[in-house]
Amino acid sequence: MSDTLPTDSIPALASLRQRMRQVYALRDLDLSFPGASHPYRIALPANPDAPLDAFVAHAPTSAGVAGEHTATDAAAQARAMVAAGVHMPYWGLLWPSGLALAEALLLQPDAARRGRVLELGCGLGVTAAAALEVGADLWAADCFAEALLFTRYNTLRNTARAPRTLLVDWRTEAGRAACAQAGPVALLLAADVLYEQENLEPLLALAPCILARGGQFWLAEPGRRVSLAFVAAAHAAGWRDDTTIYERAWPPDGDMARVAVHRFTLG
Numbered sequence: 682m683s684d685t686l687p688t689d690s691i692p693a694l695a696s697l698r699q700r701m702r703q704v705y706a707l708r709d710l711d712l713s714f715p716g717a718s719h720p721y722r723i724a725l726p727a728n729p730d731a732p733l734d735a736f737v738a739h740a741p742t743s744a745g746v747a748g749e750h751t752a753t754d755a756a757a758q759a760r761a762m763v764a765a766g767v768h769m770p771y772w773g774l775l776w777p778s779g780l781a782l783a784e785a786l787l788l789q790p791d792a793a794r795r796g797r798v799l800e801l802g803c804g805l806g807v808t809a810a811a812a813l814e815v816g817a818d819l820w821a822a823d824c825f826a827e828a829l830l831f832t833r834y835n836t837l838r839n840t841a842r843a844p845r846t847l848l849v850d851w852r853t854e855a856g857r858a859a860c861a862q863a864g865p866v867a868l869l870l871a872a873d874v875l876y877e878q879e880n881l882e883p884l885l886a887l888a889p890c891i892l893a894r895g896g897q898f899w900l901a902e903p904g905r906r907v908s909l910a911f912v913a914a915a916h917a918a919g920w921r922d923d924t925t926i927y928e929r930a931w932p933p934d935g936d937m938a939r940v941a942v943h944r945f946t947l948g
Contacts, residue, residue, distance in 0.1 A: 697834040698724070704827060705731050710775070710933055712807065716787030717814065721839045724831065725773060725805055732770035732827070771876075772804045772828035777931040778873035778901035779804055781940040783811035785899065785925065786870075790815035792944075796867030796893060799860060801851050801884075802874045803844075806832030810839045812870065819844035820863045822851060852883045857890070865893035872901040875908040885914055889947055898945040903938055912943060919948030 701707060706727040713720045726732060786793055786808070793815050803809050803821035809832050812819050821832050821844040829846045837843045847863060849856040869888055875881060888898045898920075902908035916922060923946075928939040 691837075694834065694838055697830065697837070701830060701834060705773075712780070712932060714780075714784050714787050714811065716784070716790070717811070719839075721807065721810055721835075723775070723805060723807060723810075723835050724838070725775060729774055732773040736770050770825055770827070772802075772823060772825045772831070775805065775807070775931075775933055776873050777927075777936075777938040777940050778903055779808050780931055781927040781942055782870060782872045782899060782901040783808045784927065785901070785942045786811040786815055786817075792897060792899070793817035793819075793868055796896070797864065798868045798870065799863055799866045799891065800844075800870040801860075801887075802828075802871060803832045803846075804828055804872075806835035808870060808872055809844050810836045813840040813842045813844065817868070820847060820866075821845070822847040822849050822856075822860060822863075824848070824850040824856070851887055852880055857883065857887050860887060861891050864891040865896070866891055867893050867896045869896070869898040871899075873903060873905075873908075874900075875902060875905060875911050878907055878910075881907055881911050881914065884911065885918070888945070892947060895946075898943075898947070900943045900945065901940055902943070903940050912941075915943075915945055921946040921948065 701724065707724050708727040710723050710725060711720045712723055793812050794817065796818070797820065798812055798817040799820045799822065800809055800812065801822050803823045806821070809819060809821050813836050821829065823829055826848055829848060833843045833846065847859055849859045851857055851860055869892055875884065892898060912922070923944040925942045926939065927942065930937050
């Protein structure tokens with residue numbers, strides 16, 4: 682396609698935007714990527730702190746979550762984990778790692794055309810839009826329903842396609858089981874998902890379980906302590922790593938950041 686779809690060009694877009702506006706005031710940001718057929722126009726909360734502010738205003742008194750960890754209750758468990766405050770709502774920010782991963786896909790499109798693709802932590806849908814533009818059969822997973830809503834809107838607006846979505850928390854047994862049901866995948870994608878130490882082992886466990894033979898795991902990370910520990914653990918496990926460094930000023934504020942995109946092939 683040569684340009685983004687107008688927000689009222691099809692009923693689905695208008696309906697999605699109305700749902701988004703019921704939760705947040707919106708703004709639109711234009712992003713240009715090497716290899717993209719057109720600039721992307723991405724909708725995001727007008728106040729980037731709004732999801733965090735809403736979280737603080739309704740902060741729970743306990744972070745405990747009860748219940749069986751089965752694949753059938755993965756979506757309900759994800760909602761419970763979010764409601765309990767286990768995960769912070771960082772999905773509404775435009776992260777350099779997601780932008781770098783989108784650029785990597787656009788510059789190496791064949792990687793996304795070899796079979797099913799799954800993205801963990803889709804956020805606003807920028808990486809998902811790039812994956813869909815190059816022809817991926819994409820599933821997008823996040824533990825925040827709002828992230829899946831924004832991802833559906835932004836991908837449909839920019840590519841006339843939307844991914845299948847999973848409301849799951851891949852850090853839990855139930856979430857990993859639900860992701861595995863979407864597999865096997867030829868390409869696993871994740872951008873800046875390693876904030877806490879407890880995220881490391883679940884991700885190390887998930888990748889081998891979900892990747893098809895010969896599949897790859899593309900991880901974009903900005904050098905956080907946990908992400909560096911994950912990379913070291915992946916190397917120790919024998920995963921082959923082809924890395925590209927993206928270092929520049931990133932939108933929306935022009936902040937400098939160094940992002941590594943690792944293309945892991947499991948040993």
